[in-house]
Amino acid sequence: MKRFLPVAPYLWLAAFVLLPCLITLKISLSSPATAQPPYLPVLDWSAGIDGWGAFLEALDFANFETLAGDSLYRDAALSSLLYAATATAILVILGTPVAHALARSPARLQPLFVALVIVPFWTSFLIRIYAWIAILKPEGLLNAGLIWTGLIARPLDILNTPAAVMIGLTYAYLPFMVLPLYAVLSRLDPTLTEAAADLGASPARAFWTVTLPLARPGIVAGALLCFIPMVGEFIIPDLLGGSDTLMLGRVLWSEFFSNRDWPLASAVAVLLLVLIVGPIVLFRDAERQRGEVGR
Amino acid sequence: MSPLNRLSLGLGLAFLYAPIAVLVVFSFNASSLVTVWGGFSTRWYGVLLNDGPLIAAALVSLKVASLAALVATILGTLAALALNRSGRFGGRGAFTGLVYAPMVMPEVITGLSLLLLFVGLGLDRGLATLIIAHATLGLGFVAVVVGARLKGLDRSLEEAAADLGAGPLRVFATVTLPLIAPSLAAAFLLAFTLSLDDLVIASFVSGPGATTLPMRLYSQVRLGVNPEINAASTLLVGGVTLVVLTASFLAGRPSAGVQGT
Amino acid sequence: MAPFLTLQRLTKTFGTHDAVADLSLDMPAGEILCLLGPSGCGKSTLLRLIAGFDAPTGGTIHLDGTDLTGLAPHRRPVNMMFQSYALFPHLSVARNIAYGLNGLGRAAASARVDELLRLVRLEDFGNRRPETLSGGQRQRVALARALAREPKVLLLDEPLGALDRGLREETQGELRAIQRRLGTAFIIVTHDPSEAMALADRIGVMDKGRLVQIGRSETLYERPVNRFVAGLLGDVNLIPGTVRDSDGALVRVETALGPVLALGEGAPAAGAPALIALRPERVGASPVDPKAAEGRNALDGQVEASTYLGDRIRLQIRMVDGSTIRATLPAGAGLASGAPVRLSFAPDAATVMAA
Numbered sequence: 001m002k003r004f005l006p007v008a009p010y011l012w013l014a015a016f017v018l019l020p021c022l023i024t025l026k027i028s029l030s031s032p033a034t035a036q037p038p039y040l041p042v043l044d045w046s047a048g049i050d051g052w053g054a055f056l057e058a059l060d061f062a063n064f065e066t067l068a069g070d071s072l073y074r075d076a077a078l079s080s081l082l083y084a085a086t087a088t089a090i091l092v093i094l095g096t097p098v099a100h101a102l103a104r105s106p107a108r109l110q111p112l113f114v115a116l117v118i119v120p121f122w123t124s125f126l127i128r129i130y131a132w133i134a135i136l137k138p139e140g141l142l143n144a145g146l147i148w149t150g151l152i153a154r155p156l157d158i159l160n161t162p163a164a165v166m167i168g169l170t171y172a173y174l175p176f177m178v179l180p181l182y183a184v185l186s187r188l189d190p191t192l193t194e195a196a197a198d199l200g201a202s203p204a205r206a207f208w209t210v211t212l213p214l215a216r217p218g219i220v221a222g223a224l225l226c227f228i229p230m231v232g233e234f235i236i237p238d239l240l241g242g243s244d245t246l247m248l249g250r251v252l253w254s255e256f257f258s259n260r261d262w263p264l265a266s267a268v269a270v271l272l273l274v275l276i277v278g279p280i281v282l283f284r285d286a287e288r289q290r291g292e293v294g295r
Numbered sequence: 296m297s298p299l300n301r302l303s304l305g306l307g308l309a310f311l312y313a314p315i316a317v318l319v320v321f322s323f324n325a326s327s328l329v330t331v332w333g334g335f336s337t338r339w340y341g342v343l344l345n346d347g348p349l350i351a352a353a354l355v356s357l358k359v360a361s362l363a364a365l366v367a368t369i370l371g372t373l374a375a376l377a378l379n380r381s382g383r384f385g386g387r388g389a390f391t392g393l394v395y396a397p398m399v400m401p402e403v404i405t406g407l408s409l410l411l412l413f414v415g416l417g418l419d420r421g422l423a424t425l426i427i428a429h430a431t432l433g434l435g436f437v438a439v440v441v442g443a444r445l446k447g448l449d450r451s452l453e454e455a456a457a458d459l460g461a462g463p464l465r466v467f468a469t470v471t472l473p474l475i476a477p478s479l480a481a482a483f484l485l486a487f488t489l490s491l492d493d494l495v496i497a498s499f500v501s502g503p504g505a506t507t508l509p510m511r512l513y514s515q516v517r518l519g520v521n522p523e524i525n526a527a528s529t530l531l532v533g534g535v536t537l538v539v540l541t542a543s544f545l546a547g548r549p550s551a552g553v554q555g556t
Numbered sequence: 557m558a559p560f561l562t563l564q565r566l567t568k569t570f571g572t573h574d575a576v577a578d579l580s581l582d583m584p585a586g587e588i589l590c591l592l593g594p595s596g597c598g599k600s601t602l603l604r605l606i607a608g609f610d611a612p613t614g615g616t617i618h619l620d621g622t623d624l625t626g627l628a629p630h631r632r633p634v635n636m637m638f639q640s641y642a643l644f645p646h647l648s649v650a651r652n653i654a655y656g657l658n659g660l661g662r663a664a665a666s667a668r669v670d671e672l673l674r675l676v677r678l679e680d681f682g683n684r685r686p687e688t689l690s691g692g693q694r695q696r697v698a699l700a701r702a703l704a705r706e707p708k709v710l711l712l713d714e715p716l717g718a719l720d721r722g723l724r725e726e727t728q729g730e731l732r733a734i735q736r737r738l739g740t741a742f743i744i745v746t747h748d749p750s751e752a753m754a755l756a757d758r759i760g761v762m763d764k765g766r767l768v769q770i771g772r773s774e775t776l777y778e779r780p781v782n783r784f785v786a787g788l789l790g791d792v793n794l795i796p797g798t799v800r801d802s803d804g805a806l807v808r809v810e811t812a813l814g815p816v817l818a819l820g821e822g823a824p825a826a827g828a829p830a831l832i833a834l835r836p837e838r839v840g841a842s843p844v845d846p847k848a849a850e851g852r853n854a855l856d857g858q859v860e861a862s863t864y865l866g867d868r869i870r871l872q873i874r875m876v877d878g879s880t881i882r883a884t885l886p887a888g889a890g891l892a893s894g895a896p897v898r899l900s901f902a903p904d905a906a907t908v909m910a911a
Contacts, residue, residue: 232401
């Protein structure tokens with residue numbers, strides 16, 4: 001019986017994950033067209049090997065040439081990576097103390113605090129980003145507060161700027177950084193830092209030389225968990241960014257919904273996937289090498 | 296807890312909750328200007344209740360989320376059992392990759408590729424395509440939640456049942472299933488919330504007549520801040536909080552024979 | 557002894573590691589057989605092969621004339637008591653015990669559960685959940701549950717491993733009494749030699765997946781076949797030497813301490829290197845006095861350390877070649893440190909083994 005367990009989910013995943021990806025790849029290699037399918041070339045199954053030959057010959061790299069040639073797409077790809085990398089770095093810096101504090105909170109209260117971190121993470125993403133509009137807009141709460149304290153005289157333009165996108169990314173993905181880090185830190189033996197203190201290390205040095213190196217797997221997991229979806233983020237740049245905020249998720253969206261260029265949108269999807277697979281492979285290899293050196 | 300830790304935790308939680316608090320507070324604002332406090336009022340909740348399209352969208356979302364979560368829970372549990380109990384089988388590596396792929400793939404890619412599939416198959420876009428897409432998204436999360444529980448389950452419990460004469464089906468029905476039931480409930484709720492929350496994938500795969508709540512909210516949010524949305528958000532946040540607390544209670548309920556969570 | 561359970565050339569390979577290697581074993585009905593060995597010696601794997609949780613890479617298992625080898629665990633007339641007890645946490649004690657009785661009618665099953673609860677003295681605990689029981693009570697529930705189906709062989713994986721020392725000795729007696737009453741064959745896996753000696757009719761010593769020696773406790777203790785068995789069952793002095801000749805059951809070995817005569821059924825041929833195993837409590841020690849050694853082996857040395865242990869005294873003796881021999885003497889046999897001493901032992905107190 002155990003041999004048949006995977007069958008149903010396997011078929012489902014093949015049909016609704018693998019097949020769609022292959023179709024996307026195929027359509028990204030179709031001739032540019034703004035209408036509905038079918039997109040050329042069409043694979044002629046009845047022609048056997050010859051059909052494959054003709055199909056492969058007719059594949060068109062025009063969409064990828066467009067992506068490479070037009071600075072819009074290059075800039076979008078670069079700025080997606082830049083936004084994601086910067087926000088990940090900020091999240092590591094902000095998330096580590098929060099996760100550390102969470103792990104050191106009284107055992108009785110810890111489940112409550114963890115639930116408090118999880119609740120927003122389950123709450124509507126769209127609504128949590130929308131909430132920032134009211135805070136960041138020129139006549140919003142942040143500007144009102146700053147003017148009231150006298151720090152600034154006239155409202156700052158924050159909404160529709162890269163700063164707003166960074167705030168949104170940091171806010172939305174904080175739980176993704178804190179939770180895996182907390183998982184690692186809460187399992188750390190507290191006597192390790194006590195031993196460091198006993199050997200004369202200040203709390204800061206104990207944190208830097210003992211806790212942080214041991215928390216590394218959590219930091220890596222959290223960074224990947226944040227970086228990957230951020231590269232393809234759509235809602236945050238769309239709601240908080242300006243019209244000039246270029247991120248690939250948004251470009252894909254507008255190629256599809258506004259320009260109705262499905263083959264080009266597919267090519268953007270392929271590019272996005274490549275950009276995401278890259279860091280995953282790099283990280284995994286780096287971790288594997290570390291593991292071997294450490295042994 | 297040192298003062299530094301207390302400060303970090305306090306600021307972290309404040310950062311997470313401030314925007315939500317703003318929404319909740321201003322949903323009770325009598326003024327239609329979002330940043331001007333016009334006194335306490337529930338008038339926006341009244342407007343909300345009379346907003347036919349919004350309520351219709353919410354009903355679509357609930358229908359899609361329950362069915363998608365049901366499918367995701369069944370398939371995800373089978374996947375978790377396959378990954379934890381079947382040992383080696385052909386294409387195990389590819390299977391693992393496919394289970395986890397929808398969790399890490401950007402939603403725009405999942406949405407676009409599924410849409411291209413549905414168009415290729417000639418399926419009309421609507422409730423069915425939405426349910427398929429959301430079930431696919433939830434499957435991996437269910438597999439992770441149920442898989443964690445299965446991993447923590449003492450294998451000798453199932454072996455003991457087999458040793459006492461129970462065939463594989465009876466072992467599953469009388470030992471495995473009762474012991475993983477809380478995680479099934481938690482996984483169902485997770486898949487349910489993921490579906491309820493999704494805007495991007497739904498925008499691709501849904502069709503006319505199947506507008507979900509996030510799609511409806513998004514079309515209004517794009518026009519700017521709106522107190523009625525604040526009221527809707529408050530209700531949604533309240534509902535989700537309730538669901539999360541239930542789920543974490545279910546998943547975390549201590550039970551002998553299960554190590555860890 | 558008519559074999560009841562027969563294992564033939566049983567092998568289990570994990571990757572390149574032989575957990576059980578070419579193991580054959582016969583066991584009569586009604587016996588308590590203890591499998592003894594350090595962790596990783598394959599004793600638990602052997603138990604899982606008999607229960608059917610793992611399929612052997614090679615070899616066969618026959619029980620009472622039936623081939624069990626390819627049978628699924630739930631079709632085998634053997635039951636297992638798990639090291640962790642594996643009590644179902646969501647079922648009451650009574651329903652745990654009844655789990656294997658679903659072939660019986662409701663009334664018959666309930667009567668059988670009552671009988672088993674009486675057997676393990678838990679009459680009042682039927683409705684309790686396992687997590688509300690003490691370790692000893694859980695152990696008894698696990699035993700009752702495993703006995704419910706009247707298995708032909710009961711497999712017990714470290715049955716007393718989770719209990720406190722005091723409780724363990726009490727439970728050993730209880731376990732033996734229950735086995736004697738039911739007459740079920742028991743195979744008990746343990747890493748504790750004293751537990752094996754207390755429980756077993758026969759002990760099988762395992763090392764690296766092989767059955768090294770099987771026999772009664774006395775045989776294993778007094779006549780070990782190699783240094784592994786000798787060392788596993790208790791403290792032992794090992795004196796290296798070369799076999800000179802043999803005289804019936806007795807073998808003469810040339811050692812650096814002089815010639816030694818010892819029992820050696822499985823001793824190597826003349827000229828081959830050998831080890832003499834000598835238990836400390838079989839050594840006599842006295843101030844040098846030629847008369848004391850008549851008909852016995854006599855070896856001279858000097859007391860290096862003398863440790864008073866209340867009921868006995870342990871001596872460490874430096875021999876003429878610089879090696880040390882440990883001897884355990886009854887209390888009161890005072891020998892001062894530095895005193896010259898003559899060690900003596902009867903030939904049948906020592907065993908010659910292959911080196």
